[in-house]
Amino acid sequence: MTAPVTDITSARSERELVTRAGSGDPAAQRDLYDRHVDRVYRVAFRLAGDDDAARDITQETFIRAFGRLGEFRHESALGTWLHSIAVSIALGALRKRSRMDKRHVPLDAAADVGANDNHADVDLREQLHAAIDALPDGYRTVFVMYEIEGFSHQEIARTLGVAETTSKGQLFRARAKLRESLKHFARDRQ
Amino acid sequence: MNDDNYAHGQDPGDSPESVVNEAEDAELDALLARFGADYHRPPDIVPREEMWHEIREQGELRRSIRRRPIWGVLVAAGLLLGVGIGIGVEVHSRVGPHANSLAQSAPRNVSQDSHQVAVAVVPSSREASGDTGAAPDSRHLQPLPTAPRVAANHGTYAAANSAPGSSGNARSQAYALATVRHFTAVEALLTSYQTESHDARGDAEMASWARALLSQTRLLLDSPAAADPARQRLLEDLELVLVQMTQLSPANTPIDREMIDGSVRHSDVITRLRTAVPAGVATHLQ
Numbered sequence: 001m002t003a004p005v006t007d008i009t010s011a012r013s014e015r016e017l018v019t020r021a022g023s024g025d026p027a028a029q030r031d032l033y034d035r036h037v038d039r040v041y042r043v044a045f046r047l048a049g050d051d052d053a054a055r056d057i058t059q060e061t062f063i064r065a066f067g068r069l070g071e072f073r074h075e076s077a078l079g080t081w082l083h084s085i086a087v088s089i090a091l092g093a094l095r096k097r098s099r100m101d102k103r104h105v106p107l108d109a110a111a112d113v114g115a116n117d118n119h120a121d122v123d124l125r126e127q128l129h130a131a132i133d134a135l136p137d138g139y140r141t142v143f144v145m146y147e148i149e150g151f152s153h154q155e156i157a158r159t160l161g162v163a164e165t166t167s168k169g170q171l172f173r174a175r176a177k178l179r180e181s182l183k184h185f186a187r188d189r190q
Numbered sequence: 191m192n193d194d195n196y197a198h199g200q201d202p203g204d205s206p207e208s209v210v211n212e213a214e215d216a217e218l219d220a221l222l223a224r225f226g227a228d229y230h231r232p233p234d235i236v237p238r239e240e241m242w243h244e245i246r247e248q249g250e251l252r253r254s255i256r257r258r259p260i261w262g263v264l265v266a267a268g269l270l271l272g273v274g275i276g277i278g279v280e281v282h283s284r285v286g287p288h289a290n291s292l293a294q295s296a297p298r299n300v301s302q303d304s305h306q307v308a309v310a311v312v313p314s315s316r317e318a319s320g321d322t323g324a325a326p327d328s329r330h331l332q333p334l335p336t337a338p339r340v341a342a343n344h345g346t347y348a349a350a351n352s353a354p355g356s357s358g359n360a361r362s363q364a365y366a367l368a369t370v371r372h373f374t375a376v377e378a379l380l381t382s383y384q385t386e387s388h389d390a391r392g393d394a395e396m397a398s399w400a401r402a403l404l405s406q407t408r409l410l411l412d413s414p415a416a417a418d419p420a421r422q423r424l425l426e427d428l429e430l431v432l433v434q435m436t437q438l439s440p441a442n443t444p445i446d447r448e449m450i451d452g453s454v455r456h457s458d459v460i461t462r463l464r465t466a467v468p469a470g471v472a473t474h475l476q
Contacts, residue, residue, distance in 0.1 A: 026246075030242065033238075033242060033245070034238070037236060037238055037241065037242075038236050038238075041232065041236045041237075041241070042232045042236075045230055045231075045232035045233075046229065046230045046232065047230070048230070049230040051233065051237075054232065055237065055240070055241055055244075058241055059241050059244050059245050059248065062241075062245050063245055063248055063249050063252065066245075066249060067249075067252075124221060124224070124225060125224075125225040125228055128221050128222070128225050128226070128229070129225070129228070129229050129230075132229055144229070144230075147222055147226060148222075148226050148227065148229055175215070175218060178218055179214045179215065179217075179218055182214075182217070182218065182221070183214060
């Protein structure tokens with residue numbers, strides 16, 4: 001039964017780190033950063049789709065987190081809390097970008113790609129990725145976190161501040177839209 | 191359908207709309223298995239150090255900006271303090287056997303001209319000769335038609351062009367005192383701007399500082415403190431310079447800075463500020 005002891009020790013040390021980091025200790029902040037930055041950056045990249053945006057989201061996440069560590073009540077894992085900040089920032093950035101970026105492909109247009117461009121050499125990968133890109137941000141966030149990054153519904157729910165059933169419902173609808181979007185393409189391939 | 195099916199995006203219901211085509215679903219799963227991981231695939235190496243550097247830099251910059259609004263609070267507090275001191279000096283000057291009668295006999299309708307007051311710390315002849323027994327309202331008042339003039343190292347403020355014992359007297363003194371304090375603060379900003387290096391952090395701090403002082407400048411422009419034409423002109427020129435300084439940012443080009451420098455030079459505000467606030471007053475006011 002060493003694992004639970006290790007977990008408790010780890011949780012205790014993280015709690016101490018959070019306290020020190022919250023009081024402005026740069027070494028503690030760096031330690032927390034090193035522990036969590038990779039996963040935060042990965043999620044940010046998956047949602048944003050490019051390195052610059054992922055960096056901005058990650059940086060903003062840690063800047064905000066370090067400024068608010070005093071508000072962190074250890075009711076969830078620090079990683080979950082960081083992810084909730086990151087996803088919130090990412091969704092805000094995506095909303096801003098989608099307002100400005102007319103290249104954003106609407107879902108119907110993504111479906112049309114498969115319908116109109118049914119050549120044998122159509123890239124399956126491109127098709128799938130375009131369909132995911134075309135999902136509404138809320139659906140896409142849950143879809144990416146669950147299907148691609150391997151978060152559980154419990155983690156997603158805590159991260160997004162929603163019920164687990166909401167997370168499951170979002171995933172269901174995301175998959176339904178993807179199926180619809182890819183239906184033409186799948187039919188053409190058969 | 192159980193909850194796990196729902197969790198995996200399969201239909202938990204039986205309605206025609208929600209009937210899942212299992213073949214499509216399997217197709218989707220197959221696609222995801224093959225290409226899902228490639229979707230917005232992050233690079234293998236996370237740019238940790240670069241991001242950490244940015245976090246430290248941005249975090250420090252934001253902390254300094256958050257700290258800087260203290261200037262706004264300090265300037266506002268200074269103005270309030272100035273008004274308070276001015277009123278306090280006046281009230282104090284009335285304390286004595288004639289205070290009540292003076293208060294009762296003071297004119298109720300004070301002319302707006304009484305606001306045309308400069309801070310005049312000029313010893314009256316009686317005070318200079320050591321006669322302190324006279325009633326405060328009998329001291330000689332020195333009219334100062336232009337910008338505030340202060341005789342350093344003397345603690346008595348007298349108002350010009352105001353009726354002795356009038357309520358406008360105290361108000362005028364208070365505004366004049368607040369104005370002198372404000373001029374001192376703006377002079378400090380402009381001196382810092384000219385002497386400190388222009389980097390991103392410095393620009394943000396200057397802009398924040400300038401914003402606080404700009405608000406106070408506009409308040410003074412709308413107050414009786416601007417009744418004096420020379421003081422009004424100086425406040426207006428300061429407003430222009432401060433507006434330009436609030437735009438300071440790392441994105442500024444040398445031309446933007448040259449425009450600010452040009453405004454400072456052209457309006458000669460630093461010299462005028464120093465004339466309006468002679469040496470020693472800043473210390474005296476603290």
